[in-house]
Amino acid sequence: MIKKLRIFLALGLVVVGSLVxxxxQILSMKTRLWPETVILKIWHKMILKAIGLRVHVKGALARERPLLIAANHISWTDIMxxxxxxxxKFIAKADMEGWPLIGMLSRLQRTVFIERERKRTSGDQASEIAKRMAKGDVMVLFAEGSTGDGxxxxxxxxxxxxxxxxxxxxxxxxxxxxxxxAIVYTRVHGVxxxxxxxxMAAWIGDEDLMPHLKVLLAEGAVDAEVHFGDPVPFSKGSSRKETARLMEAxxxxxxxxxxxxxxPSR
Structure with a gap:
């Protein structure tokens, strides 16, 4: 009963908050009266609050630009x-664009959607990401190309x-x-x-979203850690394969x- 009530209240918070x-966010995108990320940060924090997910940070986002973030990928919650x-800003697989709520959230933060299976479009997609970085956007690449179990x-x-x-x-x-x-889910209820x-915190492959969401909402009190490493310069003579191996390590x-x-959970 308590878990069902928690799910109901969490979904209610997300729905009511999103309506506001x-x-x-649409107004900020059209008028630029304030930075687009202001509303997005509030939205992400609201969703994390509804889920019961606490974030702990070690290190900081690099100041150098253009900047590409190479991160591991465990769940859709990584974005929040x-x-x-x-x-x-995020780089995501194309089918996410049609997902309920997540697809809308992705579009409203100008996510670049890529079709990894269609090599003919890869050049155009890479060019779009390159242009966004040149304009100052920090792009997040989930470099595994899929989600793992954490x-x-x-x-x-x-x-x-x-x-x-x-x-x-x-x-x-x-x-x-x-x-x-590195994004790491470490504790549940402090343990x-x-x-x-x-x-439990992972959303892997073709797993249905709603059952995973219900489990996450029912449990709550999950801790996630985000660790930032030192940025590495990538220039004309750099090797993509060597850079990928270095980032992975x-x-x-x-x-x-x-x-x-x-x-510690707090």
Missing amino acids: LVPL VLGSFVDV NLVLPFKSTLFGAASMAIAEGAADQVFIQPV PMGRRHRP KVREMTQAALADPR
């Missing part, structure tokens, strides 16, 4: 976790770093900075999740450190 914030406290970092796909090469090739920048970021229970190192010694 969506028009304000990052978007709640930093000014970033226990391991999957191999980073070097092809997804094509936007950095494109930005340099098109003359938008002499170099692009790439910053590794370390452990390998067995950590997938750094994200894996930060992930394992967070899992081994999770921060």
Whole structure:
């Protein structure tokens, strides 16, 4: 009964809050009366509050520009976790655009949708990301190309770093900075999740969204950690494969450190 009540109240908060914030976000996008990310941060924080997800941060977003974030990917909640406290834009797979709520939220924060299976469109997509970085947008790349269970970092796909090469090739920048970021879900109700229970926070592959959302809403009180590594310059002579391996190693190192010694819940 308590869990059902929690789900009802959480969904009610999201619906009522969205009815207020969506028009304000559309207004900011059309008029630029205030920065677009102001409303987005409020929206992300509201969703995290409804879910019961607390965010702990180690390090900070790099100041260098153009900047590409290379992060691991565990769930759709990764977007809210990052978007709640930093000014970033996201790169997401194309089918997310049609998802209820998440698709709308993605469009309202100018997400770049990419079709990873269609190589013919990859050049245009990389060019769009490169242009956005050249304009000052910090783009978040979930470099595994899929979601994992939170226990391991999957191999980073070097092809997804094509936007950095494109930005340099098109003359938008002499170099692009790439910053590794680890997103780790560590505790539930203050207790370390452990390998067995950590997938509770994960949304993997073709798993249906609503059952996963109900579990997350019913449980609540989940802790997530975001660890920022040092940015690495990517220039004309840089190798995408070597950069992908380096970012993967750094994200894996930060992930394992967070899992081994999770921060206290508060």
